[in-house]
Structure formats: C-alpha cells, structure tokens
Amino acid sequence: MASLITCPHCGTRPKEEFSIRGTALGRPHPAVSEEDWHRYVYLRDNPKGRYQEYWHHAAGCRRWLVVDRDNVTHDVFGVTDAATFGRVGE
Amino acid sequence: MTSYRLGNAGSVNRGQPLTFTFDGKNYKGFEGDTLASGLLANDQMLMGRSFKYHRPRGPVTAGSSEPNALMTIGTGARSEPNVRATVAELYNGLTAVSQNRWPSLTFDVGAVNGLLSPMLGAGFYYKTFMWPAALWEKLYEPVIRRAAGLGKLAMQADPDRYEKSWAHCDLLVIGSGPTGLMAALAAGRAGARVILVDEGFRLGGSLLSESASIGGVSPADFAAAMIEELEALPNVTLMPRTTVFGWYDDMVFGAVERVQKHVGTPSPDLPMERLWRIAAKRAILATGSEERPLVFGGNDKPGVMTASAVRTYANRYGVAAGGKIAVFTNGGSGYRTAADLVAAGVDVTAIIDARAQSADAVPDNVRVIRNGAVVSTKGRKRLEALIAERSGFQEQIACDALAMAGGWSPIVHLMCQRGAKPVWSDEAQAFLAPDVGAAFIAAGSAAGQDRISACLKDGATKAVALARELGFAAYEMNIPEVEGEYDPAFAPIWYVPGARDKAFVDFQNDVAVSDLGLAQREGFRHIEHTKRYTTAGMATDQGKLGNVATIGIVAGMRGVSPAAIGTTTFRPFYTPVSFGALAGTSRSEHAAPVRTSPLHDWAKKNGATFVEAGLWHRSAWFPREGEKGWRDSVDREVKNVRRNAGLCDVSTLGKIEIFGKGAAEFLNRIYCNNFLKLPVGKARYGLMLREDGMIFDDGTTSRLSETHYVMTTTTAYAAEVMSHLEFASQTFWPELDVRFVSSTDQWAQMSLAGPKARAIISRVVEDDISDAAFPYLAAKPVTLRGGLKARLFRISFSGELAFELAVPAGYGEAVADALMEAGKDEGICAYGVEALNVLRIEKGFITHNEIDGRTTPDDLGYGRMLAMQKADFIGKRQSSRFGLTAADRMQLVGLKPVEVDKEFMAGAHLLKEGATPSMANDQGWVSSVCHSPTLGHVIGLAMLKSGRERYGEKIVVWDGLRGKEVAAAVCPPVFADPDNRKLQE
C-alpha cells in the first residue's frame, strides 16, 4: 500500500499523489440523533487489521477513493471510487 | 615504511597511480583501490579510534560493514564524516583525516577512558551524575556531550547537486556476485526488464576476491565476461555504486547511487548522489553473506581482520594485510585464506583451528594448531603477537595480522525490514532469510548456499522461475564448471574466554562480552533490552558484524539456543544514506515549488516588495522614493485607496468553476448560509463550516448562469476547499449533478478599490457599470475595450467602492498597465497585501487570523448567517453543542488604545483592569493589529470573552512576552464606514 496505490482510473501511482482523510464512513442522515452525529464526527472503530480508508487522488483524477487494506501488513485488497463504494445494487 | 603491495596480484590498475593524503601525509595507491587498501599497501594499519574507550583500530573488513576504519574525506563544505575507508573508492587528490582523537591518531588523550573501563560499563551513566543536581547541567552533561560522536560535520551549505529518479523493472537483482550475475543474465536473456545493482564500484561481488576457476577462467574474468553480455542487453540496466538501502511496501526499493563520490572535481552537470525509487515486480536478494569475526580478548587490535577481508585485500587489491599473518578459523575460509596468502608469497605463521579436525587442504609448510584458540593478543597500535591455547597450554605466536574466520551469516537485512524476522537454522548455524512471499526471494549465499557453483545455479534457477512467472520465455542456463572452489563450512564458536583484555562484540561502540553479562545480571534480558542497555549493534555499522555473535553469546549465557533469543529489529538504512541524497533537489529556495501570479511582473516593475504566502509570492507593498520604511508605503497606499483608488493583485485567491443542475442545492449544503436563491449575475459572501461546526473557510460565490457558479476561496485554503467540495460531491451526494474545475490559474484578478474605482474601470470596460446597471455584489462577464472577454465582480474587501476584474492570465500585465494608465489622473496607486490587510482590519473583515479553526460564525458576529431552517448543511448538527453556544465564548471585538500614541501587537492577551496576568484571568487575545492611517492610531481585532456585551469597557492589552502593557477600549469590530455607505455608492 503505502508506497504505491493503484487508482481505478489512473493506474499505479506513488503515495505522494494522494491525500488521506481517514475511515471511509457514510455521512448520517441530517435528522438522526445527536448521539449518532457525535459518533460519526468523533468516534472511530479504529480496528487493527482490515480497514477502509478515504484517499483522494489529488494529483491525478481528483477522485475520492476507498482503499481497502490491512493496516498491519499494509497489503491492499482493493481500491474503489468512493462514489460507487458500498453502493452496489443501489 | 614497508610496502605491502603484492607483486602483480589483484585487479588494481597499476598503470594508473594515484596520490592521496591521510592525516596530512602523502600516500600512493592505484586506480581500483579503496582508501583502506591504499593505506594498507603503505603499511598504515591504524585508521581510527573507537567511540567510548578511544582504542586504536584498524579495518576489520574490506566492505560496507566496516565499524572501525571511519574517516572524514574531503575538505571544507565538501567534507564528509564517517566514511568507511573500506568502500571509499580512491581518487587522485583524495584527502582523508582520522576522527574521534585528540591531539592525534597515534596519541589520543581520550584513551584514558580505557583505564576507567571497569566503571564505564554498560549503562553506567544511568546510575550516576545525579548529585549534586546542579552539576548535571553545569558539568556532567556538557562533558558527556562533548565526548559525543565520531566525525565532524562541517555544517556548511553543500556545493553539490543531488537528484532523485524513479525506475521500474520486472526484476530487480540486488548484488552482482555469482548469484546476481547469473540471475540477471537468465532474466535478461528472457527479455525481462532487469535492473542489477551493487554497492561496489565494480560489479562482480565476491568473484573479484576469490581464487578458483569458473568455466576455465578466473572468477574476475568470468565476471567480466558476464557483465559484457549484460551490458549489451538493452533491457538490462547495470547500476554499480548503488546501494539498496530499504525495502518498502508494494515492492518499492530505495537505493542510492554514488554518482561522483569517486571523482576529485565533480561535474556540475551531474549530481553527487542520486536517489532511486525502484518499483519492481519481482526482486532477488543476492547480497551474499558476511563473515563473522571471532570473539576473544583483544580481538580489536589493528591487524585483526576477517579472513575474507584479508583474502580480498590480497586477491583483489594486491595488498598483504601484514608481513606475518596468522589465521584463526572455525571453518574452510581460514584455510583458503592461508592458501591464497601463501600463493601470493605472504608468510603465514600458523592456522589455529578451533575444530579437532577438518578436511580442508593445508598449504605447504603452514603450521596448523587444531583444537586451538586465540585467547588474547599483544600489541597496542598494531597487533604484535597472539596467545594461542591448546589443551590448557598457551603459546605466544608473533604476527602483525590475524585473519579470523568465524563462520557466515547470510545478508538478509533488506528482507527483514518489513516486519518478518530471520529464522535461526541449527544446520547452517545462522539466521536465514524469512519467507516474505513470492515476489521477493533470496538466492545464493544470501539464501544459505555456500559454494560458488551452488550460487551460480541458485541465481540462474530462481531467476528463470521468476521470469516465467511474469510470462517471459526463459531458458535454463548452462552453469559453468567451477574448479578449485573451497568448502566454507564451519563449526561455530561464539566466545573464547580467558583473557584479561576485553573481548568485543561491537567494535565501534566498544561493547564487550562483559557488558552483555552485566546486562543479563541487571535484568536487561530481552535482546532488545540488551541492545539498548549496552548499545551493541547501534553504531554506524548497525551490528552487521557483531549482532549474531551478541545473540550467540547471550544465548550461551542463558543456556538456550540463539533461536530463543532472536534478532533485534532490522530497519532501513542498510548502510547510512546522506541527507543530501534523500533530500534531492527539494532544498533551500527549491524546498517547495513557487507559484507566481500573472501580475508578478507587473508588481515587480511597479517596485513591489514580495512576501511568501503559502506557495505564492505576493506583492506586499510598493515603496516609493523618500519613504523610510514599509509603514510609510502602506500608510500611503491605504490613504490613497480611501481617497482615490488603488489596484491590488488578488489573483492568488482560489477560483473554482462549479457547473450543473445540482449546483445551487450543492452550494446550499456546503455553505451555512442560504445559497439556493442567489440570482444570476450576483455574488454572495458565504461561510463554510466543518462538520464540527467551526468555520472552515469563507469567500464569495457568484452565479454566472443558472448552472454555472464561480467560487472564490482564501489563498491559503484554495486547495483544501477544492478537496472538500470534491469530497462532499463524490461521497456525500453523488446523486447531485455538479462538477468542478479549478480556474485559479486562468485568471489574472485585480481589485480596484476606492471612490474613483468606477471612473477608472469604465475607461477600460465597455459595459455599463453604473450603480444601477452594476450594483453592489453584481457579478457578470464583461468585455474590455478592444474586445477582450473578462469577468467583473462588484465586491470589496476594503470597505470602499470596489471591483474585481478578472482577465485571462496572459493579458494580466497588459490590463493592469491599462488600468494604471487609465487611473493616472485619478491618482491610482498599486497596493499590496499589507495595505489590503489594513483596509480589511479597519473595516472589520476577517481572515484566517480570526478563523483559526476554533471559531464559530457566532463568535465573529455572523450568527445570523447560520440558516438552521435548512434541512442540511455541513456543520449544522454539531453547531448547537453546549460548548459552541456558551455565553462566555470569545467573540470578535475591536480594540483602540486609550492613549492614541500607544501601540499593541497581535498575539497579546487581554486582561481586566487590575487583574494579575494568569490563565484564570485570561480574557482573550488580539488576532489582528495594524496602524490605521484613517484613524491615526493602532487598531486591533480581538477575540474577547462575551465580547459583544463589553463595548466601551477599558481592557488591558497584555504582552508580557514583549514587555508591553497597554490600556485599550473595547469597541465594535468595524472602524471605518460602519453603515457600509461606501460599498453602495
């Protein structure tokens, strides 16, 4: 991972082309409870192991990607465009 | 001085003599020598001093794991400390000096530490220097710190260039010995893109040092033939003088090429060093193996070397390590060394073999002491004799060099840098490479193969397999016949006790077996604790020679196998890498790219002083003759803007074109205030929040058509805002039809502000810009006289009647010139960001001084902008938390000094009158300050607790840091034209 990321649009690129935002969370509905909003903004599962994280291909296609990886071995399992991530069958 | 250069042996170029100096003395060597071989040829064995006890030291190796022979090479700004003489390529005029000694290498006062060594054992400093407490700072610490380090860094700017490059290949082969050459050739012939690297200045690895016959020729000639074929292959890149220092995720290897370290006068067109990031599909570790030193009393005397080093000096460089050389061995390497020395005509006094018997061939007339051991040595600055022991009897044997062969450790460093640990093998009595997957495999000696023939075969076989895996048609290689190779098998001995003198495991850091014992007794038993407590393995060689012995000895002390002890963590860098190479071109003025405004040249010719603003250079002020300082210029510019008009470059503001049917809805969710109903042709000021309710950035967005907007951001946050919009549109609301592109670079944008702005602009713009046709916050495309298309916005950051005119960047300078010309009679001036800042403070406009990531809209008095009735906007739901709405939050206020000639500065804090400065009494802080030429005194914006309730209150502006305390009156944050009359004119 952390050295090269294969962007689904641009191909294999160095880490320098990306900026990273943190856990790939879905934004809650604006009307859900205070507690849910707090959880979304501040609490993190932060697992050791498999992890989905937002990466922005800032120097390439400027798409937000979800990088599915292992944060211990740094193996990458897949990179998807964030707009389609988790929307399969939508 | 005797010469230790051997007849015609070796591959140095005797036709090319070189002169060099060491500690001011002149020496001669040959092309192809290292600094160490050159010195040894001149009988200069003493090359350095150890770190702690300042013991005299000579080289122990002929390679990159050298702990002792460290010197400073070069002079002045080009000097480089801690260079290993054993790998430094000799060149004409090289100057080297020894290190860590005073006053000289032969007489070093620091050596008294050796006498105190019983008290200076591992960790002694943790236990003392504590009383009296005051002496630590005054005496102990300075003394300890002065003793620090080895060589001196000149700390001057580097005159040479450095650069970086990427490389991509199917197969990276690390190491060019028999294994690496065969591997590279096998894959190269198959058509794969191959990169072969070796840290040595000549390719060939151990082939350059060994005696045998490969396919009927010498190892060196065999290597030469292989290299010739490789050079001819267009898909193969050969990289000598290149060290792979690290293995990173995704098969990226870091390597450093020493492009010009070996030349006296570097070419300015080439870098000194080049950093390579090699992205490889597959890699083969063919780094060979390291011969281990043996651990016995006095094993650090100059003249004691590994057997393979002695062999390398003889066979490759044609240098005898001594006149009378003894050998202490536990395996075949010692015998081969003796044989090669005898063949070169060097006197071998004895082979002391730790084993009872062996099948190794003994050279004629050389005495062998079997079941023997070296227990100690004699001599100070050079080995004079050794004490050998057999069955309890000791014997002194005169010698000036000792070749020690302690067995072999595969060089697996790189493979262990990503978390895998090497695996102890009882059979090999060594730590072997771990399994790190199919993409990166070890071959040859690095994989535990011990003979040349086996290495040739292993390299070829593994490369063929990898090439096939990648889809290349690779053919099995013919492995040449090897004759006269030796058997390097060995039987380990970790430590020979019995001497009074210290037995070292880490030469440079002076870590001896006794220190390892102490660490165990004191509970530092985990090998990482042992390392940290004794510093074994922490010197510049990172324990390449000594770590395995350390582990073996600790295992012995604990009565367990080395497997139970394990290794310490392997880390980059394989060998130390210069800051210069890792920094490359990105340094000094080039530390980051420069962004220049399209009006840069215009500003320059108008005399601007520039200031860095993020990556941009912005015009700060425009000094005129007679002005004594920047304040004069800024005051004039401000006054002139308020009285006449001024032109300011605002091209650096971020500009984002926003398109789509969903754009209105999108903006309405991005900004906390309403954007849905912004009419076409109009601009609106907006506040963007973060999801936590704090202000993220502000700016205006203009609607150019139903589905086209242009957003401006602050200069500093342009990139962040763009990413933020993309994030929101791509991850929150991908269903909204909205698309963006940055047009920051397309436009030269100038703010024309002041009562005469309209008159001036109308001379340049064709359209009607009367207040009726072009009211406050109008935003429309316009045409300049002559036909150029532009954009005009009636927005103001100064409080004056103002327009922002955007023209295609290439015309920026010309249009600015035209405006200056048009405004000449109106008294136009150029003004910079300093005056802009004064104008906005006078008007109470905010910048990121105020929006420091901890402010809410309400803090700034913009609470009414929060359109809470909207179903959703970023930051809405977290805005109502108690902490963000509490009544005692700090709020934006203005400050005026009570006495008008008193000044205060940004960064000061606020206190109630009479209150002592303390955290509990802290009322707020001053965010922006300027001298207001309009009011004739200093004014400030500040964040004050419940500030809006406190207008009229007298407050103390406390600046203890700069020894200032000034009384000020709290006032609303707008100093000029509070009713916005000028904006509407």
Next chain:
Amino acid sequence: MSLTLFHQHVLEDHLSGFEAKANPNHLAAIRRPAIFSVLAHRGHEVFVKSGLASIEGVQVRDCAPGEWLVVSTGLGAVVMENTLAEIAGASVIDQSDGRALLRIHGPNVRRILAKCVAVDLHPDGFAVGTSTNMLCCHVAVNLARSGGDTFEIVVPRSFCGSVFEEIMEMGREFALTAAFADS
C-alpha cells in the same frame, strides 16, 4: 478608447537566454495553444467522449472519469469554444491562459522524465496517445505521449516556472535545450 493588449507567455523570462539551436534532447514551450477543460455531466460521459473524439485538429487528454483537457495548437480559442459548446451534456471552460503546454523529446527523454514523474513511461506500457494526470516535479500536471520519444505536459500556469526550471535541471546531464515554438 480601444485597448491594444499584449499577451505574455508565463515562461517569457525563463526562456530568454537559452540557445536557439535545439539539441537532440529539447523542450519546446508552445506559445498560444488553446486548452479547454471539458466536464461531462452524469450520464453523458460516453456521449461527450465520442463527441470530443470527432473534433478534428485537437488532442483530447484524459484527466479523470468524465473530464478532459482538449488541446489544440492549430485551432484558436474562439473556434474551439464554439465547437465544444455544441456537445450536449458537457460543461466547458477555457483554460488556455491557465495552463502552459510543454513538449519534450529526444533520445534521453525517459531518463529525464523518470526524475520528474513516478509513472512508468516505458514504450511498451505507455503507448503513443496515452495521457493522464500525474505529479511532475511536485506539481499536478497532465502528461501525454504524443510521439515515439515525445511527451507533452500541460502545467498550471502559476507553477510553470518551477516545473520548467526543474525539468531543465534534470535534463542537464543530457544537454537539454529549450525554446518557444508556435505549434
């Protein structure tokens, strides 16, 4: 009053002083290319793409899904704008002044560019006609292979001076020269 306005190339200052004679490794800065950003709206990506492909005299550079730079050294900006305006489902914006077009070619061009970009430009992998956004000398650019040993780089104007200087520096060992060119 009618204004006569001169157009300035961003490299005007940088290029004076370079020898006119081009070496085998040479960098040309194109004086007035027309460069437009084209953004396809949702659902129109395929249509816009084929629309762009049918325009003559332009190069279409891939930036991102549904986003292109359309570059021409022959067509002027006005013609280009009118042509692009006819493509339905796309938003178009003139970037001719916001981007500079550099063309670099020569036998060592890949060695030089390997010091500027991380992408593998080996002829087998990066075919003629390929284009993509990438980091070049710390700046996000669009790089295209426009010929055997020829690459074209579209650089944001404000960064162009920095990028140009860095490329020239990287080309020093191969005697890279530079000059303006009209097309």
Next chain:
Amino acid sequence: MRYSAYSIIKQALSGNRLWTPAWREPEPKPHYDVIIVGGGGHGLSTAYYLAKEFGITNIAVLEKGYIGSGNVGRNTTIIRSNYLLEGNIPFYEFSLKLWEGLEQDFNYNAMVSQRGVMMLAHSDGQRDAYARRGNAMRMHGVDAELLDRKQLQTLMPYLNYDHARFPILAGLLQKRGGTVRHDAVAWGYARGADMRGVDIIQHCEVNAIRRDEQGRVTGVETNKGFIGCNKLALATAGHSSETARMAGLELPIETHVLQAFVSEGIKPVVDHVIVYGAGHFYISQSDKGGLVFGADIDYYSSYAQRGNLATVEHTMEEGVSLIPGLSRGKVLRAWGGVMDMSMDGSPIIDRTPIDNLYLNAGWCYGGFKATPASGFCFAHLIAKNESHHVSRFLRLDRFERGHMIDEAGKGPQPNIH
C-alpha cells in the same frame, strides 16, 4: 540497590558481578488492587506514582512485549510545555516541573537536558500565533521568549537564513524545554515501581476484559491466564482502541504511524531542540552524537511500526532546507511508532462510562513529555476517583459537550493534528 558514583566504584572493584536486576520478573498473582495495561512510559509512571504518592502498591503492570517496546522507546525525546490552550498548559507545565526533579526522585539518571526548545516562525501570521502562545505561557508562569531573526542568527548560525524558501522571521524559545533519554524513563520508572512492590509482568498480553453482571470490570484475560483486579487502567497508547474495545468502548482515536530517525554519531553541532515552522521537521542531538529527528506522520491508518519512503524523503527535504549543513551527514536508522491520534490532538485522562475502568490515551505524538504528569494525574484519578486539577480538562466527554482542546485548530480529522 541504590545507584550512585559510590555504588559504581564499589561494583567495579568486584568485577561488576554483584549488580542486581533493575526489576524483578514475577509471575502474575491471581488478583491486584490495580492492573495497569501497558508497560510504556505512562503505564510505568502511573504505577510508580500510585505506589509512591498514593500508597497503593498491590499493582501489576501488564506489558505484551518488553517494557519500553512501545512509543516510549521510539520517540524523539522532546519535552516542553509551550502549549497554547488552557486545557493543556498547566498539565504540561506540571510535567516539566516533575521532569526537573525526576532523577533525584527515582534515583535514575534519565539525562533530563534542558537545552531549550526553539520553534521557528516563517510568516507574520505564524509569528503572531507564536506571540499569542508565548503570552499564554507567560500568563501561566511558564517561561517563553520571542527571538527575532538577528538573535536567532547569533544563537543558531547554521540555519538557512539566506537561501530559504520560507524565511526565518522569529523563534519562540522555551529554555526549560529540552530532551530526556527515552529508554531511561521507562527503566527508571520500572525500577522505582518495582522497588515499591509493583509487579511488572512482561510478555503478558491482555486479550479480553472480564466484567460482572453489573458491567463492572473484574479483571483481564491474558496469555498468562485470568488476572483479577479492583480497578483496571488502560495506558496502551497506539493500541487504545483495541484495548478499549475489549470493554465495548469506542474512542475518539485513530491509530497512525510516525517515523523517527537518527543520524550517524557526529561531534556536537545542534545544541537545542529546533522545530521548523514551515514544515514539521524537528531535531536535536543525542548525548551519543546522533541527530534525532522526525517530521510528519505517514497519514494513513497503521498499526505497523514502520513507515514509508515518501515520508522519509519529505523529512530530509525539510531538514536540509532548514539546516543546509546536514546535506553531507548520513542518516543511520529509521523506525516507526504507532500513535493514538485523537480527534482534537489532545489527550484523555478520565474515568470511562464503565465502572472500574480508567483510560489514559490520545497522546498523539506529544505524550513522551507528558510521562510524569500523565502518570501522576492518572494515579490521582485511579486512587481518588477524581481528576487532578491540572488534568481536569482532558475528559473523554469533551467532544460531546463541544469543549475540544484543539491546539492546531484542525478539527475532527486526527491525521492532521
């Protein structure tokens, strides 16, 4: 055994054979009053102060590796109290005061070196921000000085004044800031705690937290079996989310890797701790001569103690830009540590919603300097069930209440704090 010059000489005369272990290697008892998870600086200092200041000695510190294997053994050793916000200054100042008396207190020379910490400003805005901070410090009685460019040129002539991309305009100096020998901190606290009866149990990994029907914590499952306790205190730094999860708790924390570096040993050239304001580079020189330095984190979530080449290069670029003379020096080793980056960049020392469970976390890359105060305040909390007054703002529920302590003003994105 008490350490002194006398003990060193005496032991030397007997061949250094009679030194005793700095701490015991006990087997865990079935039950303790307090179990502290994490044998890093904070866990060990908590045990030490609980025993020394609060009279609780029936304590175990459980460490999954060897003590000091976490961040306490891999940081850049900078100590300082030059913070901006009310929630932080008193706490870090308390820590600095404890550092100043530490050696005498625990009879171990951790080489506290108050060589001064200099933070450089490269723009007017940054200088103003440092002035604001310096004044906040002064208000709290903390030492701070603002130096101008001229003064800096005299004090640190080797910085890049003439060819800097971002000019050096000013510097905020805290003279009492400096460095401490990282390993010695862990070892000194461990020895001090052990002497007072604390069981330090290495290679003991906590895998689960046991709770009774009321939800109260009663003990932990480890690779050495179940160990019971009255109170459980988590001080597991980068692994906080993992250990808290064992009790069903989700934290405002993301784990990231930060790299650090050491150069080859060279004669002293950098006398202070210097922090580059135009980037993130910080550097000091160790007593052995190695330049110890670091810069940004790697930005992606990581539990691996190793980093990425791009970050390595970036660090060196900043280093050479700030100190051109480094160019011909050589970097020896790089390593990484996993850190508990919190949502506002500030730490948490608090009780949790779960009875008997106490939390010490969120130290980001600034917790080494906090080691003494963190231990002291955490011990106070555990012993008395209420916050020490200097740590009263470092609460777990502050995010919900909207009382973030956001020194950097970056908001809830942990990797940019």
